[in-house]
Amino acid sequence: MIWEKEIIQEKNVLIIGQLMILFAILSFIFGSTTILFLFIFGCFMSLGNYLYLKLVGNNLILQSDRSTVRLNVEDTDEWKFTLVNKGLPILKGNLRISFTNKVQPVNHPFIDVRSIVEVNIPFKAWRNEQVDVIIPVKAVRRGVSRIHGIEVKIPHLFGTGLVILQNKKMLGVKKLVFPNRKTVHTSNKEYNFLQGSQHNQTSIFFDPLQPIGTKEYQKGDPFQYIHWKASARTQKLQTKVFSPIGARTWLLLLNVDGKKTDLEASISHCAYLIDYAVRENIPFALAINVTTFGKSLYYFLNEGEGRGHRQKAFDLLAHLSVASFTIPYHLMIKDICGKGISYPYVIHIGDIEPSGYASLIGFGKKGSLVFSVKSIENQGAMELWK
Template identity: 35%
Template sequence: MWKTDIIDGQLSRTRIVFIIFAIMAFFLYQYLLLAVFCLFLLFFHLSIFYLKSIHKSLTLINEMKSIRVFPGEQTSWKLSFRNGLIPIFKGSLTIAFDANIQPTGTEFTVHSDLAEVSIPFAVFPNEEKEVTIPIETVKRGLARIRKIELMIPSLFGSETAILEFNEIFKQEIIVYPLQREVNGDVENERMVTGFHPSPQSLFSDPLQTIGTREYRSGDGFQNIHWKATARTNELQTKIFEKTTEMSWIIVLNVIDRHSVVADLEEMIEQAAFLVNTAFIKEIPFSLLVNLRSFGDNPYFLLPLGEGPKQRQKAMEMLAVISVDSFPFPFSSMLFHENKKNHRVSTIIILGEIPSDANAVIQLFMKKGIRPTQVKGNTVKGVDRLWIS
């Protein structure tokens, strides 16, 4: 858990001097001085033993914990220590973490995109201690603690032990993006049966009965509502919920030639707004970003889904997009998605559409999927762009 380095200071030379004096005192029969020198040597060795043993006594509890917040909100890092028999006095705890969050109420420095803070640290034998560092979120991103280091002075002498935590600390803070409003109506229904209520739909869901009406000639025998018929003494027919297919593919093209686009943050905030809109209107959606991923898919992909869990996954995905990621060809990503059997009504593209993606967009259109593009702060249909 701990990598330990001992900084001797003047210890080695002082110890050699005391050993020489002790030998001289022995041969000169100065036993009182010999005892004093031996006592000092004992203190030195106890000091070294103390510094070398601390890492065996101190444990940092490392449990997985994710904190989800928005920019401008306040939260805290919490580090829990469990100590054994060896006390620590006048120690110093240094923590470095991603600078998209910053400490509050204490001084800190920023180096290489890492915020670093140092605070006093002391713990008694058999004590459990929790260290809390209040922080404020500054901007979107994933923040982790990258360094945990303890500097512990010896009980005697000038030597110091440096304990460096050599595991990945599992606590993380996910800062969701802000939302930038997008105007325009992107709701589009496919003329197929689905699960989204739509009074204008030509299709009904036989599993969702919303009422009854008087029986009419031509109504199916299987649609008669027998309980309502018995209650009214007249034949009653079930009325089913009219439904249609309504779902989105939200696509981000974050690459301009070979680098990340300059308006990346604005694009992510607009995508966050669309994600939240889909959640509020109970519209299933998937999310694609043309950055290379090292998982099962070669690019960032959130499969089609809906509900609070889907929104959380989407916001987390938008939060971790980094300018340091490798690009993935936009047209190749769309082509790969088109091969899947999508039952969606609309594809919403944020960013520029390269010319080599035109043919793939036509394939989506042949499936009845309406392509749209966010221009400025407005969603516009782009059907004409690809019609040959």
Template identity: 30%
Template structure:
């Protein structure tokens, strides 16, 4: 474990040792035995201190941390740091951590500036001991928080000075704060143009594996739909009736470009998308996601294929927690054209965007075959919750 050491006040200590040595020699020359012994004891204490602080902390190791901690906004969890020390004990130290402000430390001694929390906790460890430091953290806002800096300050026992050790290796631990979930009170309507598994009172398609009854035969009915046992019982031809069904799977396309003069627009869209994902997971609706943020994968933008399930839900929450308004973005109309050309469109499409009038040509085309929802909730439109 590599530490960068900074020593403060060492020059003053050396000057003090020089003065004490001069007085010791003068006392010795003038045969002042008691006075010389006092100066010798002071010189010995300063010498011991220099030897101690030249070696302290060199064998201190930060044991591996838990890789990832997950938070909801307002929930608390503990950051646990474990240290293993060498032969030289550390007394009266102060551990200082700098962490990104997606989480907030629940301690009294801290500072907050430029998106970073600096906080301080007492630190001491004996010779050859292991010690755990537990720091409560609270989810503050959606995002990812890493520890950016760790230092340990050890003040001198005698004199005004200290040794500051800064960890020179990265700390591979991250704290993810999931976006806020707003319960979806509406309903995503299935497409009437495609067969599927969603029950409907009226539909163009029927599930032949779910007969719900019979009715009198009419000449337009198909021959294979006649219920022969019911016909024999009723003494007239009866036709099977099946459950009307249509397809329900959803494509969410979020516009990550912020609305002008609207602070927090990006966060509101993320919360909106997370709430839709929560609704689809609870109702077992398959869904896919497109976001116009640049990536380095097969597709140049964020694309999550069609699927469902709780494991997928957790992974998507982690992806949404990592997204930032500082990420590079692609024009929304370019994304819509790419989706139109390269993605098999599901029955229902939800556009989470501002200024939907700019993309009317593409949405009109999709409306012929799909159910399209334009969600511009912060503009007071009727599609809002």
């Protein structure tokens, strides 16, 4: 690791230099051995001071792994990196670490300046010594926390100077703090009877390739679904019962740029719905009107399900901030609607301007049920959008 090194000389060094000149003149004038000894001793002091400040810290190596740790608010973890000193001994040093305030130290005093936490701890390392630096932290708010800089201050043993080593490059390790989940209540249940391939107890469709049992034959049951072996065993006509299937996928639309949008509340409601979808085995897709590079101009997570898919969604939510570049919300909705993919449930979260109404209506024309999530007194309410 390459450090930016700065050497600060104390005024005492200049005074010693002037004394050396005076001692040299006096030793020649008076021929005094004592004055000559003081001159030689002072020269060694000045040279030693110069060499120590010049060489100390030159072979201090910073080692850190590249890793991503995912946390919920109130979870604890630690920053950990290693300093290996291959050069001159470092005594009475000071280590300052700065990182984003999404996490805060647990055991160390700190200051928080413009969203950056700074921690100072004593530091010393003998030659060829490895020092593991561990700072326990607790997640306090949603977002991404990274170590922005490490500074090592090394004073001279006699207090005649100071060396400052700075590493201003962010380390590879980072911590993603997932959002809180704020409950979203639904006033009533609305069912969408679209054909699909997911198990759906309320669906009017079924999968003829997945029989799950039999029932006694009733008038009107299709003849081709009679279970002849079961009928022979029970001496009564039996009809196959199939697993009900339908479309259950949610499309979550999150607007992070509305004039009336409470960003953190909207993200927390979105996180709750994602958790709910995973618990109920509901596939979901997520779209956020934040610009990105690639095929899509905005964040879009394709349809998926399960914990792995939830982690991908929460990673996106953790990276959102008020400084994120956005695209107009209505343009994102229009683009998704124009792709021709049918979603049985479309859930809009956040503010929406009249310019986006037509696109939401477009989903309704395709057979989607469109819901809107509103935040009322710090609680979420999901209702059919009108």
